[in-house]
Amino acid sequence: GYRRLWAELCKLDYVISENKTQKLCQKLGIQVTCFGHRNRTYKSYKGEIGKIASNLIRRRFKTSIPHQKITTDTTEFKYYEYDSAGIPRIKKLYLNPFLDRYNSEIISYSISKQPTFRPIMEALAQAIEQTKDCPFRRTFHSDQGWAYQMKPYVNTLKDQKIFQSMSRKGNCLDNAIMENFFGILKQEIYYGHTFNSYDELKQTIEDYIEYY
Structure with missing residues (x-):
């Protein structure tokens, strides 16, 4: 995008503003076209339906120990399926990843x-x-989504002697590492692209995670 180009130009001692850089990108036809803003985000919070864990991580995202701090969340994707009349219908796909904060794997x-x-x-x-x-002892972090409050989820972590940690309500920055991954993934393979089947979108996500 133009912001990164502007930063590189400044490093090369060019005197130019961000706005001028953006206008030049538009004029030269090299403006980013594969990025779009989300018009609606998936919300897994359904209120307090179970146990709310304390925020043990407290934005201390990094660790020098592999597999010690794990974070998770759910995100939504949309794709199209055509009915018998050839009319496209919007469908949804959900991704539930677990990310190691040691190396973002x-x-x-x-x-x-x-x-x-x-x-x-x-x-x-x-x-x-x-x-x-x-x-x-491991720590698994998430937001306050309904699934992470459920007894089977909570008890599974407890049985494995794993600490459970949750973001504060309405504070996505407490899980910024996962939000950053979702943002990169969607910018790289999703925004600006159209998927016409569940299998096509699923395979694209799987290939990207393998690459990432």
């Missing part, structure tokens, strides 16, 4: 057509298995 994830509890538990089980080699 996605250690497990699930993809589903509905924002249900089972895919989240499947991804949780994989994350627990992947991180069992951690020599210290």
Whole structure:
């Protein structure tokens, strides 16, 4: 985008403003076209339907120990499916990743057509298995979404002696690492692209996570 170009020009000692850089990008036809702002974000918060954990992470995102601090969230994608009359219908896909704050690696994830509890538990089980080699007690962080308050989720972490941590209500910055991943993923492969099937979008996400 023009902001990065402007920063590079400044490093090369060019005297130019951000606005001028943006106008030149538009004039030369090199303005970013694959980025768009979300008109609606998926909200998993349904009120206090279970146990709300304390914010143990407190924005201390980084760790020098692999598999010690894990964060998760759910995000929504849209795609199209055509009915028998050839009319496109908007459908939705949900991604539930678990990210290691040591190196921002996605250690497990699930993809589903509905924002249900089972895919989240499947991804949780994989994350627990992947991180069992951690020599210290692990911490799994999330927002206050309904699924993370459910007894099976809470009890699974407790049985594995894993600390549960939650962001404060309405404060996405408490889970900024995961929000940043979602933003990068959607800017790279989703905004500005049209997907005409669940399988096409799912495969694109899987390929990107492998690359990431």
